[in-house]
Amino acid sequence: MDSNLNFGVDPSKRILVTGGAGFLGSHLCEKLLGLGHEVLCVDNFFTGRKENIAHLLGHPRFELVRHDVCLPLYVEVDQIYNLACPASPAYYQRDPIQTTKVSVLGAMNMLGLAKRVGARVLQASTSEIYGDPRVHPQTEDYTGNVNPIGLRACYDEGKRCAESLMFDYHRQHGVEIRVIRIFNTYGPRMASGDGRVISNFIVQALAGVPLTIYGDGSQTRSFCYVDDLLDGMVRLMDASPGVTGPVNMGNPAEITVFELARRIIEMTGSRSRIDRHPLPADDPCRRKPDITVAGKLLGWQPHIPLDEGLQKTIAYFRSTLAQRSDAPAPVLETTA
Ligand code: NAD
Ligand code: UDP
Ligand code: UDP
Numbered sequence: 590m591d592s593n594l595n596f597g598v599d600p601s602k603r604i605l606v607t608g609g610a611g612f613l614g615s616h617l618c619e620k621l622l623g624l625g626h627e628v629l630c631v632d633n634f635f636t637g638r639k640e641n642i643a644h645l646l647g648h649p650r651f652e653l654v655r656h657d658v659c660l661p662l663y664v665e666v667d668q669i670y671n672l673a674c675p676a677s678p679a680y681y682q683r684d685p686i687q688t689t690k691v692s693v694l695g696a697m698n699m700l701g702l703a704k705r706v707g708a709r710v711l712q713a714s715t716s717e718i719y720g721d722p723r724v725h726p727q728t729e730d731y732t733g734n735v736n737p738i739g740l741r742a743c744y745d746e747g748k749r750c751a752e753s754l755m756f757d758y759h760r761q762h763g764v765e766i767r768v769i770r771i772f773n774t775y776g777p778r779m780a781s782g783d784g785r786v787i788s789n790f791i792v793q794a795l796a797g798v799p800l801t802i803y804g805d806g807s808q809t810r811s812f813c814y815v816d817d818l819l820d821g822m823v824r825l826m827d828a829s830p831g832v833t834g835p836v837n838m839g840n841p842a843e844i845t846v847f848e849l850a851r852r853i854i855e856m857t858g859s860r861s862r863i864d865r866h867p868l869p870a871d872d873p874c875r876r877k878p879d880i881t882v883a884g885k886l887l888g889w890q891p892h893i894p895l896d897e898g899l900q901k902t903i904a905y906f907r908s909t910l911a912q913r914s915d916a917p918a919p920v921l922e923t924t925a
């Protein structure tokens with residue numbers, strides 16, 4: 590492992606997590622509390638849920654603030670994890686202007702805050718900045734193939750602009766930045782009505798209704814279990830000064846959407862059939878991270894294979910669906 594690294598725990602750190610009531614954010618808050626930090630969770634509950642953090646509310650080092658990151662925020666912290674932004678195409682396309690605002694204004698406000706208080710800031714970027722990639726697997730030096738006027742542009746270009754802001758604040762003001770490019774990540778606490786493929790397929794399989802495959806199912810994704818991703822995210826934040834990223838993080842095991850559907854049907858013992866729906870516009874054909882940089886810089890690699898992660902996620906949905914009144918899995922109705 591690189592001797593530059595500093596994974597030591599400083600229990601006195603005050604850490605802001607924006608989007609902390611979401612899927613990744615709630616697991617991150619929990620992890621940071623477990624490491625001994627004080628956590629300030631900021632969320633406007635657009636896609637996040639109070640249930641995700643209800644168990645943390647009584648914790649003496651946890652605080653929750655309802656706030657929209659498009660507005661300025663004045664707090665005193667040592668580190669900022671900027672995760673606030675809807676991540677599912679069904680949600681980020683519902684109010685695309687708001688998606689661009691949260692990506693750009695949210696990043697700018699967090700950078701202004703980081704500049705004022707001297708905090709380190711980590712931006713949750715995404716594999717979507719590569720668009721429909723012409724380079725496979727995707728390396729960090731690939732600049733991407735994004736349609737700037739398409740339906741996914743609000744998210745893709747918003748996240749690209751956030752990355753630009755991170756590097757400009759770093760160059761212009763010396764703000765300490767970290768940029769993580771997250772590839773599809775899944776696990777417990779995804780919302781059942783979130784619309785992403787793994788939650789949709791599991792919810793559909795458990796309900797015995799048809800699994801909705803968009804297109805012919807030959808498109809690929811590479812799915813990372815949440816625990817692996819968060820281990821990498823915290824390593825990146827705590828790496829020595831000078832490590833800015835961008836760093837890809839995801840599980841390079843690539844699978845077609847069709848094979849994913851087949852596996853989820855088998856693992857749930859479901860009798861669901863598969864229904865075809867039109868492929869959404871600009872849906873990337875394939876996606877797989879090259880994680881060499883994360884390995885070299887941080888000694889990081891994912892450890893949880895897809896079947897194990899799916900078992901845990903299926904168990905989560907099995908135990909919670911019965912008690913929940915979440916919306917059913919939405920089907921994206923935007924055609925290419
Ligand atoms: P999520 O939708 O569960 O969480 C996003 C959170 O941000 C929610 O709690 C939501 O209420 C909050 N939020 C949205 N707009 C806000 C605003 N204006 N002010 C304050 N809070 C706001 O999604 P997630 O999967 O947990 O994703 C978290 C972050 O990671 C996002 O930035 C997303 O782009 C990024 N990411 C996730 C994945 C993935 O596969 N999960 C992949 C790439 C990038
Ligand atoms: N900002 C914030 N909290 C702070 C400091 C700044 O939310 O503690 C916001 C501020 O309102 C501004 C943005 O961050 O909109 C960028 O701040 P910066 O100082 O870079 O820009 P300026 O205020 O000079 O436009
Ligand atoms: N997808 C699908 N059925 C669904 C939801 C998604 O076939 O019910 C497909 C989608 O078209 C895409 C892949 O699964 O090709 C991953 O979709 P997701 O929304 O999870 O993430 P992203 O497209 O942002 O990677």
